[in-house]
Amino acid sequence: MRHIAIIGSGPAGYYTAEAAQKQWGDGVRVDIFDLLPVPYGLIRTGVAPDHQSIKGVAKRYEGTALSENVRFVGNVTIGEDVSIAELQGLYDAVVLATGAPNDKPAGIPGEGLENVFGSAAFVGWYNGHPQFAKLSPDLSGRHAVVIGNGNVALDVARILSKTADEFHGSDIVAHALHALQKSHIEQITILGRRGPHQIAMTPKELGELGHLTRACPRVDPADLPAEEEDLFLEPGQRKSVTHLRSFAAIPEEFRCDKPVEIEFDFFASPRAILGDGTVSGIEIERTALDSEGRASGTGETYTIPCSLVVTAIGYKTSPIPGVPFEEGAGRFANDEGRILPGLYCVGWARRGPSGTIGTNRPDGFGVIEKIAEDLDSGALYHEVKQGRRGFDALAAERKLEVVTFRDWKKIEAEEEARARTGAPREKFVAVEDMIKARGE
Numbered sequence: 529m530r531h532i533a534i535i536g537s538g539p540a541g542y543y544t545a546e547a548a549q550k551q552w553g554d555g556v557r558v559d560i561f562d563l564l565p566v567p568y569g570l571i572r573t574g575v576a577p578d579h580q581s582i583k584g585v586a587k588r589y590e591g592t593a594l595s596e597n598v599r600f601v602g603n604v605t606i607g608e609d610v611s612i613a614e615l616q617g618l619y620d621a622v623v624l625a626t627g628a629p630n631d632k633p634a635g636i637p638g639e640g641l642e643n644v645f646g647s648a649a650f651v652g653w654y655n656g657h658p659q660f661a662k663l664s665p666d667l668s669g670r671h672a673v674v675i676g677n678g679n680v681a682l683d684v685a686r687i688l689s690k691t692a693d694e695f696h697g698s699d700i701v702a703h704a705l706h707a708l709q710k711s712h713i714e715q716i717t718i719l720g721r722r723g724p725h726q727i728a729m730t731p732k733e734l735g736e737l738g739h740l741t742r743a744c745p746r747v748d749p750a751d752l753p754a755e756e757e758d759l760f761l762e763p764g765q766r767k768s769v770t771h772l773r774s775f776a777a778i779p780e781e782f783r784c785d786k787p788v789e790i791e792f793d794f795f796a797s798p799r800a801i802l803g804d805g806t807v808s809g810i811e812i813e814r815t816a817l818d819s820e821g822r823a824s825g826t827g828e829t830y831t832i833p834c835s836l837v838v839t840a841i842g843y844k845t846s847p848i849p850g851v852p853f854e855e856g857a858g859r860f861a862n863d864e865g866r867i868l869p870g871l872y873c874v875g876w877a878r879r880g881p882s883g884t885i886g887t888n889r890p891d892g893f894g895v896i897e898k899i900a901e902d903l904d905s906g907a908l909y910h911e912v913k914q915g916r917r918g919f920d921a922l923a924a925e926r927k928l929e930v931v932t933f934r935d936w937k938k939i940e941a942e943e944e945a946r947a948r949t950g951a952p953r954e955k956f957v958a959v960e961d962m963i964k965a966r967g968e
Contacts, residue, residue, distance in 0.1 A: 530556040530903070531915030533615045535606050536625035537562040538569020539885045540875025542589035543892030544623055545598050551896050557915050558598045559619070564658065565603040565931035565962040566939060567593065569627055571885070572955075573657040574648075576683040577700035578690070580952065585885060593933045599916060602931035603963070607848050609928050610919070616870050618918040620908065621899045624851070624860055624867070625892075628843035628876040632858060634675065638801030639839065642666075647680045647840035654687055654704035661703065661957035666806075667711035669835025673810050675798055676840030677720035678728040684838050685716045686736060689743035689788045696950040701957055716743075716790045717832060721797045721815055721823045724752055724772050731767035737790055738774065744786035747776040751794040793832075797825060801837055809833045843881040865895040870908050872899060935966040 530552050534541045537560045545558045566572060568586050575582050592598055604610065615622045631646025633639065643666050645653075652660030672688055674681045687700075692709050700708075720727065724747075737745040752773060758766050772792065783789070795815045802809040814828040844858025851871070852861035859880045860873045867873055874895045875888045902908050914921075923930050931939075942965040943953040956962045 529915070530621075531619045531913045532556060532558045532899070533619040533622045533919075534558060534560045534625050535615075535623065536560075536569060536627055536875075536877070537567040537600060537602070538571060538625065538627050538875070538888075539585070539589070540627065540877070540888040540892060541569070541623075541625035542592050543889045544625055544874050544895060545892075546592045546889075547893040547896035549592070549595065549597065550893075551900055554597060556597055559601050559916050559919065560593075560598065561601045561604050561606060563603075563605050565959060565966070566936055567600055567602065567933070570629075573652055573655045575655075576651075576687065577655060578687070578695060578698040580697060580699070582885070583699075600931075600933035600936060601919070602936065603929055603959070604923075609926065610922060612848060612850050612871065614922065615919075618914050618922075620870070620903060620913050620915075622871050623895060623899075624848070624871070624873040624877045625875050626845060626848075626877045628845045628858060628881040630844050630846055630858075631839065632842040632844050634798070634839045634841060636798055636800055638803065638807070641801055641803045642806040643835060644801055644807050644837045645839070647676070647684060647838055648843055650684060650838045651680065654700055654708075656701035656704075656955035656957040658957055658959050661701070665707070665836060667707055667713055667836065670712060671715040671717070671832070671834040672713050672836040672838070673717045673719060673832060673834045674838045674840055675719045677718070677722070677726070678840060679730055679733045681718050681838075681840040682729055682733045682737070684840060685718055685790050686733075686740070688713055688716055689740055689790060691741045694741055697952070699947075699951055699953050699955065701955050702948070703957070713836070714788055716788065717834070718790065718792050719796045719798060719810075719812065720792070720794050722817060722821065723794045724769050724792075725757070725761065725765070726817075726821060727765075727768060727772075729768050731764060731771060734768050734771040738771065740786075740788075742786055743788035743790055744778060744783050745775040746778070746783070746789055746791045747772050748792075748794075749776045751792070752776060795823070797823065799829065802831070807835060807837050810837060843876070845877045845880075865891075865898055866902075869902075929963065931963070931966060938967055939965045 548556050548558050571586050631648040649660045653663040674684050796812045797815050799813050800811040810832050813825045815823040847853045854861045862873050865872050872895050946954045
């Protein structure tokens with residue numbers, strides 16, 4: 529019998545469990561550990577609440593989770609409740625699928641001012657992550673700045689600009705919905721160091737900005753390259769740039785009916801966030817691109833007054849004691865998923881924050897192939913491991929309050945029962961409430 533421990537219950541974790549089932553069938557036992565009492569990682573707390581079709585992939589993971597040989601072990605903190613070394617003593621292989629839940633620092637003066645947030649924190653706030661539920665951003669000002677040119681920047685801008693009716697069918701948490709209903713934000717500026725051809729925004733997410741009830745996107749036509757240059761872009765990128773061109777062509781009379789403007793400010797590099805205690809503005813340097821598409825400052829600067837800044841410039845993995853870590857890359861040090869004998873990583877923890885949810889499937893299958901190779905070649909120790917039986921004994925000894933997948937289903941039922949009209953659920957945003965909802 530093979531015993532596999534997976535740390536992290538997001539897409540990478542469940543795809544890895546699925547791959548283990550395909551590799552060893554009934555000859556494997558997989559335990560999926562998570563810090564929270566609830567599964568699915570960024571599917572639950574990272575994917576935008578108004579993108580329910582994307583969150584639907586959790587149903588696939590549920591099929592794996594309810595298998596006899598896969599178990600969810602929630603409410604366990606790796607590195608505190610149990611160490612990596614202890615897990616390695618119990619399981620044939622330990623796979624880190626912890627994602628990249630932390631914000632990459634912007635590295636600019638003033639990022640520690642009040643009402644300046646990283647996107648992991650801000651997205652966690654409106655998605656109900658227990659770590660960020662009490663964030664309480666101040667939305668009483670008129671101008672918000674979002675730093676970044678990827679889909680997360682679009683998510684933040686879209687959420688800030690939607691009406692209450694536009695959240696129908698979403699699972700945005702109540703505290704965020706109430707705050708957004710009282711928001712006074714009228715201007716949202718999305719800053720990008722480079723130009724329209726260098727954005728990391730996908731067509732679907734960009735296209736949504738053109739169909740908002742009270743908000744209208746704006747692109748300066750002067751920022752757009754010559755249209756014939758679009759021919760050199762890959763098809764998806766070309767569609768995204770086509771959306772930007774359509775935004776630039778929106779007539780001014782149409783904008784008059786939209787009280788919120790989402791402005792794309794390209795070739796704009798933030799130099800400092802300004803303010804005395806609380807953010808009051810951001811200093812920008814105009815950039816230019818060289819022949820390789822790299823941006824450098826031109827020396828021309830200007831200031832945007834603003835009362836809220838969200839940085840959406842990337843994420844990094846949480847280090848774990850005893851595990852080699854690449855600080856610059858924000859991921860575990862690894863060779864195609866191998867970290868140390870018996871210790872592996874997968875997904876964003878392996879490659880950094882890149883790719884889509886689906887990218888994690890081949891990644892999960894790839895790391896299981898490597899584990900199988902190492903087991904078959906004798907590269908790993910051959911003593912019989914106790915697996916979940918050994919962990920259960922350890923958990924009982926340490927009085928850990930482990931949450932199972934069946935416990936989660938009770939929590940889920942409670943969340944669905946307390947949902948507002950038109951919403952699929954109202955999430956619990958405190959760990960103690962999740963524990964209480966599972967019952968005895």
